[in-house]
Amino acid sequence: MVPEKYLQKVILSSDVYAICIQHALTTEKQEIMGLLIGEIDEVKCISNISACMILHRSDKQPDRVEISPEQLCGASMHAEQLASELKRPMRVVGWYHSHPHITVWPSHVDIRTQATYQMMDSLFVGLIFSVYQNDPRVRSNQVQLTxxxxxxxPGGSELERREVPLIIENTPLHLYNLEGIANLPKILIQEEVESHSVKDSETKDxxxxxxxxxxxxxxxGHIVSKVSRPMCDDLVERLNATKLRIKELETIKQDLLSQRS
Structure with missing residues (x-):
């Protein structure tokens, strides 16, 4: 019998980390969710996460999230498209969701959900972002990640959580992740429109x-002011910082060329 494999390490790109944090901070009343895409080193059991897919919530709940088979299928197709563009193997390697106002540790429901995914892929991983946790000592909100x-x-009956070492790797903002950030307000708006459409269909008053x-x-209006506008400001600052770095590198290049001559 082949023993079940477990992840030894997860490498998370900084731009995917930023997208997940931004997504988690869009609401403090319900949990959000998404799927993680990347590559797996089957020999070393290391997961390298370099992209993600923000999921549309058909049912908003403060204490649970569910991923439908259709969403998994859509994420798999997105991973295949990325694999074709990047010329390297890409697949759905995990999921993430938020815990607003509660601890970062997975609930029994989270662990059971994770176990279900691991039945399909033993190296599937789960990330939880705890947001809007108040720390009275420093009077600020904390963001935690597990x-x-x-x-x-073996022989036990209870499922437990197993923490996996996580490394956040500094990476540039890739175009496919930039598109993911840009789609976030669209998804939030679609959720709101659908939610109110259901309410309208239930009343004649x-x-x-x-x-x-x-x-x-x-x-x-809240989505525009609290999500879209800060997001645009952040991207403008990123662009300005990149332009400044390019200018610094051009100066260094000219200095080196002048020293050679």
Whole structure:
């Protein structure tokens, strides 16, 4: 019998980390979720995560998230497209979700969900981002991250979490991840529109419809002011920093060329 393999290490690119954090901070009332894409070293059991896919939530819940088979299929197709573009093997290697206002540790539901994914791929990994955790000592919010797999002792009946060492690798912002960031406000807007469409279909009262429409407008305005605008400001700052770095490198290049001559 071949023993089950477990991950020994996860390498997470800094741009995927930034996308996940940005996604997690979009709401402090419900959990968000997404899928992680990358490469697996089957021999060393190391997962290298270099892309992600933000998932649309059809059902918003404060304490759980679910990934449908259709979403998994869509993420697999996205991974295949990336593999073709990048000329290297890419596949869905894990999932992530948020824990707003609660600890970073996976719940029993999270561990059972993780165990289900590991039945399909023993090296599948889960990431949890804990956000909006108040620390009264420093009067600030904390962001915590855990990387885990499900584990069951031989002969045991209870599933447990197994923490996996995580390294965040400094990488440039790739175009495919930039597109993922740009799609985040679109996905949030789509979720809000669908949510209010359901409410409108359930009521015939014109006052209630007007009330729902006002709340939808408020929610969409919140997405623009709290997500889209800061995101654009951040990308502009990234661009300015990149231009400044290019200018510094050009100066260094000219100095080196002048020394050669």
């Amino acid at each position: 990387c885990f797999q499900a584990y069951q002792e 014109p006052i209630a419809r007007l009330h729902n429409e006002a709340f939808k407008t408020l929610a969409l």
